[in-house]
Amino acid sequence: MNILIKNGHIIDPANKIDEKLDILVSDGKIAKLGKPGSLAGNGARVIDAAGKIVVPGLIDMHVHLREPGFEYKETIATGTAAARAGGFTSVCSMPNTNPVNDCRSVTEFIISQAAKEAAARVFPIGAITKGSKGEELAEMGELHQAGCVAISDDGKPVMNAAIMRRAMEYSKIFDLAVISHCEDASLSAKGVMNEGFVSTELGLRGIPAAAEDVMTARDIALAGLTGCRLHIAHVSTAGSVRLIREAKQRGVKVTAETCPHYFTLTDEAARGYNTMAKMNPPLRTAEDVAAIKQGLKDGTIDVIATDHAPHGMDEKSVEFDYAPFGIVGLETALGLTFKLVQEGTLALSEAVRKLSMNPSEILKLNKGSLASGADADITIIDPNVEWTVDAAQFISKSKNTPFNGWKLKGRAVQTMVGGKI
Amino acid sequence: MSLSSKDLLGIKGMTVDEIKLILDTAATFKDVSEREIKKVPTLRGKTVINLFYEASTRTRTSFELAGKRLSADVINISPSSSSVVKGETLLDTARNIEAMKSDIIIIRHSCSGAPEFLSTRLKSSVINAGDGFHEHPTQALLDMFTIREKLGRLDNITVAIVGDIMHSRVARSNIYGLTTMGAEVRVCGPATMIPAGIEKLGARVYYDMDEAVKGADVVMMLRLQLERQAAGLFPGVREYAGLYGLNRTRLDRAEKKVVVMHPGPVNRGVEIASDVADNQSVILDQVTNGVAVRMAVMFLLSGGAKAEA
Numbered sequence: 001m002n003i004l005i006k007n008g009h010i011i012d013p014a015n016k017i018d019e020k021l022d023i024l025v026s027d028g029k030i031a032k033l034g035k036p037g038s039l040a041g042n043g044a045r046v047i048d049a050a051g052k053i054v055v056p057g058l059i060d061m062h063v064h065l066r067e068p069g070f071e072y073k074e075t076i077a078t079g080t081a082a083a084r085a086g087g088f089t090s091v092c093s094m095p096n097t098n099p100v101n102d103c104r105s106v107t108e109f110i111i112s113q114a115a116k117e118a119a120a121r122v123f124p125i126g127a128i129t130k131g132s133k134g135e136e137l138a139e140m141g142e143l144h145q146a147g148c149v150a151i152s153d154d155g156k157p158v159m160n161a162a163i164m165r166r167a168m169e170y171s172k173i174f175d176l177a178v179i180s181h182c183e184d185a186s187l188s189a190k191g192v193m194n195e196g197f198v199s200t201e202l203g204l205r206g207i208p209a210a211a212e213d214v215m216t217a218r219d220i221a222l223a224g225l226t227g228c229r230l231h232i233a234h235v236s237t238a239g240s241v242r243l244i245r246e247a248k249q250r251g252v253k254v255t256a257e258t259c260p261h262y263f264t265l266t267d268e269a270a271r272g273y274n275t276m277a278k279m280n281p282p283l284r285t286a287e288d289v290a291a292i293k294q295g296l297k298d299g300t301i302d303v304i305a306t307d308h309a310p311h312g313m314d315e316k317s318v319e320f321d322y323a324p325f326g327i328v329g330l331e332t333a334l335g336l337t338f339k340l341v342q343e344g345t346l347a348l349s350e351a352v353r354k355l356s357m358n359p360s361e362i363l364k365l366n367k368g369s370l371a372s373g374a375d376a377d378i379t380i381i382d383p384n385v386e387w388t389v390d391a392a393q394f395i396s397k398s399k400n401t402p403f404n405g406w407k408l409k410g411r412a413v414q415t416m417v418g419g420k421i
Numbered sequence: 422m423s424l425s426s427k428d429l430l431g432i433k434g435m436t437v438d439e440i441k442l443i444l445d446t447a448a449t450f451k452d453v454s455e456r457e458i459k460k461v462p463t464l465r466g467k468t469v470i471n472l473f474y475e476a477s478t479r480t481r482t483s484f485e486l487a488g489k490r491l492s493a494d495v496i497n498i499s500p501s502s503s504s505v506v507k508g509e510t511l512l513d514t515a516r517n518i519e520a521m522k523s524d525i526i527i528i529r530h531s532c533s534g535a536p537e538f539l540s541t542r543l544k545s546s547v548i549n550a551g552d553g554f555h556e557h558p559t560q561a562l563l564d565m566f567t568i569r570e571k572l573g574r575l576d577n578i579t580v581a582i583v584g585d586i587m588h589s590r591v592a593r594s595n596i597y598g599l600t601t602m603g604a605e606v607r608v609c610g611p612a613t614m615i616p617a618g619i620e621k622l623g624a625r626v627y628y629d630m631d632e633a634v635k636g637a638d639v640v641m642m643l644r645l646q647l648e649r650q651a652a653g654l655f656p657g658v659r660e661y662a663g664l665y666g667l668n669r670t671r672l673d674r675a676e677k678k679v680v681v682m683h684p685g686p687v688n689r690g691v692e693i694a695s696d697v698a699d700n701q702s703v704i705l706d707q708v709t710n711g712v713a714v715r716m717a718v719m720f721l722l723s724g725g726a727k728a729e730a
Contacts (some may be wrong), residue, residue, distance in 0.1 A: 149714050199616075199617070200618050201618075201622070202533055202624075203534075203553045203590060203593060204554070204555075205554030206616075272537065314510075317510075318510060318512070318534065318537050319511060319534065320534045320538075321533070323534065419699060
């Protein structure tokens with residue numbers, strides 16, 4: 001079936017396109033781009049995208065789909081449906097499932113489940129160490145062959161520097177990026193929120209910014225030593241931004257992501273013991289938020305990812321200390337990123353790049369482009385629609401968001417995966 | 422006048438008038454405990470639940486006596502004897518208690534914010550009897566009551582709080598209360614036990630205890646949790662007692678009529694020397710006043726106004 005997307009404003013950073021064009025989609029691929037009205041549809045289904053922005057399908061490289069093991073929080077089916085509702089055509093699933101995705105059979109299960117039920121493309125990320133215990137390397141070769149696009153012990157820092165070094169060296173065989181959750185567990189200890197004035201007032205145990213910074217510094221040093229491609233997950237501190245910026249200037253192969261909550265909220269959101277504002281790394285201070293925005297602006301931070309971490313309402317309706325870390329993000333990420341565009345922090349094309357082309361390049365997904373011949377993964381965005389976040393309406397199984405009730409401007413109105421609407 | 426809130430969760434945000442109201446009401450209730458028949462009918466027919474998730478003898482007993490001297494029905498629930506061991510959530514436990522028509526739930530919990538969590542979900546009045554490192558409002562109220570009793574005022578005095586400030590809900594509640602009432606508050610302890618940004622609460626930070634007690638009208642000692650040594654917060658009891666213990670020599674640097682306080686239980690010879698604790702402290706007055714202050718709080722939260730007391 002052919003689809004003609006007409007009169008949209010195309011933003012495709014990979015091909016340096018930022019103008020009004022029509023797109024013809026044929027057999028799940030992008031057939032052709034042309035001046036408005038220049039493409040013959042030949043009976044194609046027509047989508048009028050006038051006033052809309054048409055971009056390569058968004059890619060979220062940091063998602064917890066929870067299946068296998070925690071299907072009450074999310075499944076591959078519901079997580080990818082939520083992704084699609086938020087404008088994402090591809091998601092990368094973190095390995096902290098049960099069992100951990102540390103071997104071929106788990107990867108294959110995820111891929112086969114996705115083939116049956118997923119509404120968006122699923123790219124699994126394998127574990128760095130067996131069981132993500134930080135002790136022995138996982139069978140990276142098998143994970144790679146089975147379809148993993150990167151390795152990470154996300155949620156659990158690899159505390160042993162020697163093991164991390166060997167993982168980074170070994171990953172080079174397969175040219176896999178190593179995604180590091182930077183947290184020194186001895187410094188974060190039993191902390192539940194950012195260490196600072198707010199934690200002092202609330203009487204909650206703090207996680208100092210240094211817990212992230214020392215690990216970022218360590219892993220940058222190890223990336224320098226090994227020549228591995230290091231990707232720093234969910235950057236939350238000004239210190240990490242500084243370290244990554246300096247490392248990039250020296251030519252270390254390091255990339256980085258942050259999440260919408262780290263450029264939108266501060267630790268003030270935890271007041272009232274709001275467990276919806278509990279995540280790891282924790283929300284930091286206004287200075288950190290400013291540094292992260294600067295890092296996004298100057299290219300230090302390559303990617304905006306969600307760290308979509310669904311949890312059941314019962315799990316979050318407890319004492320702050322006992323609530324699990326994490327919030328959902330797939331259905332709010334685009335609207336929150338648009339706030340950066342609206343306030344002038346990011347050009348629209350830069351925002352699109354960080355949500356599509358850059359994650360594709362880091363993970364070698366061969367996505368994030370509207371070139372003819374590419375898979376027709378396309379997101380159509382209405383940049384002017386104003387809407388109110390209503391967690392009850394989320395497609396995701398879980399509703400744990402600190403943004404409920406927020407008014408946002410800009411939303412995906414159509415998400416096409418492989419030419420399918 | 423009466424209290425504006427249905428709950429007492431903390432001292433933070435309380436006005437001078439509210440604190441004065443509680444202290445003045447407590448003064449009228451103190452007399453009840455001195456009578457031969459230590460009981461008034463004020464809360465007859467009311468049900469008070471002591472929900473203690475953390476071990477406590479002094480505070481739990483104090484609340485229990487306060488309730489009983491007001492003629493309320495008081496029930497004690499502690500984790501070992503309750504459904505907590507069966508994995509019931511705090512919210513479910515509290516809702517079940519409320520379903521039996523409780524009027525006041527007094528909660529102590531190791532998690533900061535547990536009382537606030539309940540207060541927003543229950544109709545009963547919630548009294549915070551100490552939550553994590555957050556607040557212990559009735560302790561601060563009884564401390565202020567005791568200081569006012571001894572010194573005649575709370576404004577224009579200097580109070581030195583010494584010890585593990587980081588992990589102390591007593592310190593936080595007292596900082597809020599005393600600064601609101603016009604006192605100067607100093608906090609003193611090893612740098613490992615001073616939490617980030619505490620000076621923003623209006624307290625001055627001292628690492629040198631001799632400096633901290635110099636000219637102080639009140640020295641409030643905090644209990645040292647000995648297990649903090651394993652976490653690297655102090656090198657040993659001997660050094661701690663030397664640097665941050667209250668002894669006779671150090672006490673001589675304070676004002677002549679200095680009031681020495683401790684919320685208990687005391688580590689004798691660690692944070693306070695026995696002869697200071699026994700001969701020059703108001704520790705037992707604090708305990709006596711605790712009952713009166715808690716009677717006042719329960720009375721006022723039940724809708725009582727000062728004039729009726």
